[in-house]
Structure formats: C-alpha cells, structure tokens
Amino acid sequence: MFKLLPDNAATTVTVMVNGKTVSVPQGFTAAAAMLLQGNGATRTSALSGEGRAPYCMMGVCFECLMDINGEPNQQGCLVTVTEGMRINAQHGKRMVAE
C-alpha cells in the first residue's frame, strides 16, 4: 500500500512486524512500519471481527490499535519504533493481563 521514497539518510531500526523482521528508518511509528509492511488489516474489530487498518495517522481515530511488545491496545501511530520492537496486529478485544 505504501513504499519508501529514496534519499533517506536516516539510520535504520530493525523491528518485528507480525513476526517478520523489517528494517525501517529511525523515527518511524509502529503504524507506519505496518503500512510499509503491506496491505490489509492491522486489527480486527472487537464487535464484528471485520478488518481495520490505520486511518488518520495522527492519534484521533484509534483504528491503529495494535499489540506492541506484548502490550495490546496501543495507538500504533503514536509509538516510535525502537530496536527489536515487536509489532503485532491485534485480534478483537484486549485481554486483561494475568
């Protein structure tokens, strides 16, 4: 759905997007890493189960809720990537931690 323009001098950060290792420029957000990774849903609705994906990329729509480093319900567009970050699609409702 999205690709990176050339001429990017930013150092890269390696993250895991849905279990796949991806290199992204420093300063990327988790939601941007998802968009670069490919098409499709980044979460499923807690109600109907239909697929959703980042919509506003500025923190107001809450469609980019995802699981980051094991913590669900994170607004992916507001989380800056760090080395080794695990970014995963979220399925349905957040579960309360044990």
Next chain:
Amino acid sequence: MSPPFDLAIVGAGPAGMAAAMTAAELGLSVAVLDEQPEPGGQIYRGVERLAATRPNHLAWLGPDYAAGLELARSFRKAKVEYLDGAKVWQIEGTSAGRLFYKRHSAAGILTAQKFLIAPGAMERPMPVPGWTLPGVMTCGAAQTVLKAHGLVPQGRFVLAGCGPLLLLLATQLVRAGIKPAAILETEINRWTALPRLPGFLAAPGYLGKGLGLLRELKAASIAVHKGVTHLAIKGDTQAREIEYTCGGATRTEPVDLVLLHQGVVPNGNLAWSMRLAHEWDDAQRSYRPVLDAWGRSSNPAVLVAGDAGGIIGAKGAEAMGRVAAFAAATDAGKISAGDAGERANAARAEFAKHRGARPFLDALYRPQQQWVAPPDADTMVCRCEEVRAGEIRRLVTDQLCPGPNQMKSFVRCGMGPCQGRLCGLTTVEIIAECRGLPVKDIGYYRIRSPIKPITVGDLATLDVPRRDDAVGL
C-alpha cells in the same frame, strides 16, 4: 508533583509553539505538552528530522511546510519545559488547576495558573459506504506519512472529496513522482463562495497558491472528475473498487488505496471535556469553543488558540498563539492590559490577514449534506461501536431518540476508543436532519475525561496525597 507553572500549553503546533515562546519571553514559566515525539503539530510534522535526513524532500513539500523548521528550532531554544510524547487526559480547575498526563508509561500531574489549549484540527469524518475497509485512509494521513516518514502510496490510488489539503497533497505527491489515478472532487459551492472572493483576494498569497496547485495538477495530466455526488468503496477484506457518480453517470474504477478528505474541523475533545461553552459555526459546519478576541474561553483559567478555536490555518494559528500569550501574561501580572493591547497589535493584524481568506474558503468547500449525513442506511457512522446511519435514523424517527447523548444510551454510538471523535459531527448532523432542526439545537456528545485511554495501572503511578476523608473499602 511538579512545581506550578504560570502557563501550561497543550499542543506543540504553530499556535502552541508561538504561544510558548512569547509567554516565556514575557517572563512566564511555561510547560508544553504534546502527544507527538517532535514539535510541529500536524502541519509541520517531523520537519526537524526531515531537514536532517531527507532535505531534498523540503523542495517539493513546499515553502509553507519548510517555514515550520525555523519555528520548531526557535521553540527548541526557548526557555520552556517541553514534554514530548505526553498524552493529556484531563484538565480540571477554574482558577489555576491540575493537568493529568501520561508519558513514557507513567502518569503525571502538572499544576498551572493558566492553561492554553492548542490541540489543532482533525479531518472532518467523511462517512461513505466502505470507508472502514483497509485501504481507505484520509488525505491527511497520507500527508502525515509523507512528511514524517517519506512514505508514498503504492499501486493505484485516488483522492476523493474536496478542500485545500486534498489539492496540496495531490500536488506534493505529483512533485515526488507519484501520480494519483484520479481526483474525485465532490461538489464545491462556486456561487455561494463568489461574493466572498474579495477577502480571499486581499489575503496575501492565497490566490497564487491555489491557482498554482491547480496548474501543477493540470500540467501533470491528473484526471480530475468534478461535481461528484456519490461515492462508495467496495472490497472484501480490502478496498478494491471505488464507485462514483458525476454528471449523472455512475462509474467504477479499480483501486488499491482511497484517500478521503472533506475539510478540517477543530480537534475538540479536550475543550468539550472541560465543559467550555461552545457555539455552532455554520460557515465551517462544526462546533467551536466560544472565545473572546484574546482566546479566553468561558473558563477563566483556560485560553484556546489555533485551529481548535475555529479553522484558521497555520499562520493564523501562530498569530493567535501569540495573542493568547499576551493575555496569559496580563493575567499573570507580567504586563499591563494596555501594554498587552499595544504589543498584541502586530499579531492581531497578522491574524486578521489570514482570517480574511476564510469566508471564501469556508463557503467554497462547505460540505454538502450527503457527506455529513450519509444517506445510505448501511454506511458506518460510529466506526468503533459499529453504528450505521440507518440505525441512527430509525432510533430518532421510531424511538424518538432526541440527541447524541441519548444515542449513546441506545446503541453506544460514540462510546468506543475514539470517544466520538470520528462520529460526533455525523451523529448530530443526522439527528438534526431527521428532526428538522438546526444542528445547534441538537448539541453534542458530553465528552468526559479521561480523553486518552489510561489503565488503572497508569492511575496507580500518580503521585497524589491520600485524602483524609477517603473511605476504606
């Protein structure tokens, strides 16, 4: 708990940054909280990092974006306590008060004599059939990833809707070598805008910029379908096709990505949650807080500046940020009211220049009924709680549901994670249409804190003294 500040500002966009610098120069102790990792707001999103890592992108993003670099750099040098990545979830108080925020997975409280809220604008929700599908985003979202990350659409994409931002994004992408398959421009209001043209012509640079964008798109041979009256996005698990009607004919085109836009409106949840008095702005077809000429709200401890107080654009927002800072300095006893009046003159004049262009733009791009109150019963209105337009209409007509807050009780409309941000205006427009009343008589959601999601664990990290009258359980 941190020591009290004279002024706490929410938002590090043009209004917030300008207000912070001006207030600090006038001797106020200032804190600025912003949920993004870098200053600039959405308009100057990521500008410092872009200048450092992708400087050649500045050329085609244009001088209006590049102007943010100087502002952000000056802001960094100002004597201001800047808390980046801080999500403000509540502000309380009418003479001084407390601000609650979450930052780096810990919650904090900040006390201040005065608050200036400058949370900016957000794109008006544009509910059309299929707008919840992956592969549908806003034009603003595409512009954000372009500025902040150097990401551009891949595959066949269209821009649908209307407004200056849509044209600007299309032009920026074309300059970057990325051509949209088409622009599907929804109907604009040339004839009602025409009488307001003189103000627009008098505002510096606006006409030239507008015509320049149209010229560039024409030169790039971008297909622009004008006067679109119907849109529907189709697909199974992803947007695959867009259906549109213009000139009486309905066509379908394959798409990989649809970018919607129907103008911008104040990002209002913080102002609403503080119970600031609001008024309906019919020209901008949205609510805005009631403000005096200094940005003072109905709450004596709260000022509002920038697009959050009514859409004005970056330069006007910056000017209004300065004006509000003079008001805060007056209230803090740093300068006299007369002195403030004198010193605010230049900023006021700057604001007035940009304000002059608005009536024309507001009229030209004022959204038509079908984009604010979707006629199709299946169109999703509340994306979080999955409430559709037909359901809202049925509840108003058959169940006599009178307003947006009752709609919450009926079907949880507006009660999901986004807390009504993406359905509030649509819901009140539909109710108004069904009841045959103006929107101002319908009101708005009662927005309550926390306006950003926090966990009980977050609350437990707050440094608050135990109350003597606390009841043991």
